[in-house]
Amino acid sequence: MSPLVSALNLYDIANVKGVAADLSHCNTPSQVLDFTGASELGDCLKGANVVVIPAGVPRKPGMTRDDLFNINANIVMTLVEAVADNCPDAFIHIISNPVNSTVPIAAEVLKQKGVYNPKKLFGVTTLDVVRANTFVAQKKNLKLIDVDVPVIGGHAGITILPLLSKTKPTVRFTDEEVEQLTVRIQNAGTEVVEAKAGAGSATLSMAYAAARFVESSLRALDGDGDVYECSFVQSDLTNLPFFASRIKLGRNGVEALIPSDLIGLSEYEDKTLEALKPELKASIKKGIAFVQKQPVTA
Numbered sequence: 001m002s003p004l005v006s007a008l009n010l011y012d013i014a015n016v017k018g019v020a021a022d023l024s025h026c027n028t029p030s031q032v033l034d035f036t037g038a039s040e041l042g043d044c045l046k047g048a049n050v051v052v053i054p055a056g057v058p059r060k061p062g063m064t065r066d067d068l069f070n071i072n073a074n075i076v077m078t079l080v081e082a083v084a085d086n087c088p089d090a091f092i093h094i095i096s097n098p099v100n101s102t103v104p105i106a107a108e109v110l111k112q113k114g115v116y117n118p119k120k121l122f123g124v125t126t127l128d129v130v131r132a133n134t135f136v137a138q139k140k141n142l143k144l145i146d147v148d149v150p151v152i153g154g155h156a157g158i159t160i161l162p163l164l165s166k167t168k169p170t171v172r173f174t175d176e177e178v179e180q181l182t183v184r185i186q187n188a189g190t191e192v193v194e195a196k197a198g199a200g201s202a203t204l205s206m207a208y209a210a211a212r213f214v215e216s217s218l219r220a221l222d223g224d225g226d227v228y229e230c231s232f233v234q235s236d237l238t239n240l241p242f243f244a245s246r247i248k249l250g251r252n253g254v255e256a257l258i259p260s261d262l263i264g265l266s267e268y269e270d271k272t273l274e275a276l277k278p279e280l281k282a283s284i285k286k287g288i289a290f291v292q293k294q295p296v297t298a
C-alpha cells in the first residue's frame with residue numbers, strides 16, 4: 001500500500017494524528033506517516049498523494065498572522081522543496097500561517113522546481129467555513145449539519161469574507177447581525193489566540209478542519225463527483241492571483257472554481273470584498289517576493 005497522506009511536521013504531529021483517526025472510515029487506502037524519527041524526509045514523501053503542512057509557529061496574543069511570516073516562510077519553503085523533489089503530483093494542503101503568503105510561497109517554489117500544478121495546491125481555509133457555519137447555526141437556532149456558509153477571500157482578519165447572503169438554507173439576517181457575525185468570523189482565530197494566552201492558537205479545531213479537507217480530497221481522488229470545499233487557490237475569479245472561494249474537487253485537484261457565489265453579493269459583501277483586496281494583494285506579493293529573492297536549490 002502506498003502512503004497516501006504525509007504530514008510534514010518534523011517534531012510532533014499530534015494535530016495530524018487527529019486527521020489519521022478521522023480517515024479510518026474512508027474507503028481509500030490511507031496511511032498518515034509519523035514523520036518523527038524518520039531518517040529521510042524524502043522516504044516519507046515518496047508515493048504520497050496528499051501532503052498536509054501544518055508545521056510552524058503559532059501566534060501569541062497581540063500578533064497578526066503576518067507576524068509569523070519571518071519564521072514560517074522558511075519552514076514552508078523547505079518542506080515544499082521536499083514535496084517537489086519527492087511527490088510532485090501530490091495534493092498539497094498548506095495550513096501554516098500566514099496562509100495568504102505561504103500558498104504563494106509554495107507556488108513559487110514549485111514553479112522554480114518546474115513542477116507547479118495550480119490545481120493541486122490548496123490553502124486550508126476550511127476552519128473559516130466551520131466557524132461561519134457554527135456561529136450562524138447558534139444565532140439562528142439551526143442544526144449545524146444543515147448550515148453551509150461559503151467563505152471567500154483569504155485567511156487573515158478582514159481578508160476572511162463569509163458570504164452570509166449565500167447561506168444555505170436561506171436565512172434572513174438584519175444588517176446588525178451581518179456585521180456582528182462577519183466580524184466574529186474574521187476574528188475567531190484571534191479570539192482563540194487570546195483565550196489561550198500565549199499557549200498557542202486553534203490547534204484542535206485546525207486539526208478538525210484539516211481532517212475535513214483531507215477527507216474531501218480523498219473522496220475526490222476516489223472519483224466522487226460531488227465534492228465541494230472552500231479553499232485559497234490560484235484563481236481568476238477576481239483580479240488577485242490567489243483567492244479563496246468554493247471549488248469543485250476532482251481526481252486532478254481543482255476541477256472548477258465556483259463563480260456563482262460572487263454574483264449577486266449584498267452591498268455589504270461587495271464593499272467588504274473591495275476593502276480586503278489591497279491587504280490580500282500585498283500578502284500574496286510578499287510571499288512571491290520572498291522566494292524570488294532567495295531561489296530554491298536545484
Ligand SMILES: NC(=O)C1=CN([C@@H]2O[C@H](COP(=O)(O)OP(=O)(O)OC[C@H]3O[C@@H](n4cnc5c(N)ncnc54)[C@H](O)[C@@H]3O)[C@@H](O)[C@H]2O)C=CC1
Binds near residue numbers: 015096099125126
Ligand atoms: N490555516 C488554518 O486554519 C490554521 C493555521 N494555523 C497555523 O498552523 C501552524 C501550526 O499551529 P499549531 O499547530 O497551533 O502550533 P503548534 O505549536 O501546536 O504546532 C506547530 C508544530 O510545528 C512544528 N514545527 C516547528 N518548526 C518546524 C520546522 N522547522 N519544521 C517542521 N515542523 C516544525 C512544531 O514542532 C510543532 O509540532 C501555525 O502557523 C498556525 O498559525 C493554526 C490554526 C488554524
Ligand SMILES: O=C([O-])CC(=O)C(=O)O
Binds near residue numbers: 188190201
Ligand atoms: O488565528 C490563528 O493564528 C490561527 C488560525 O489561522 C485560525 O485559528 O484561524
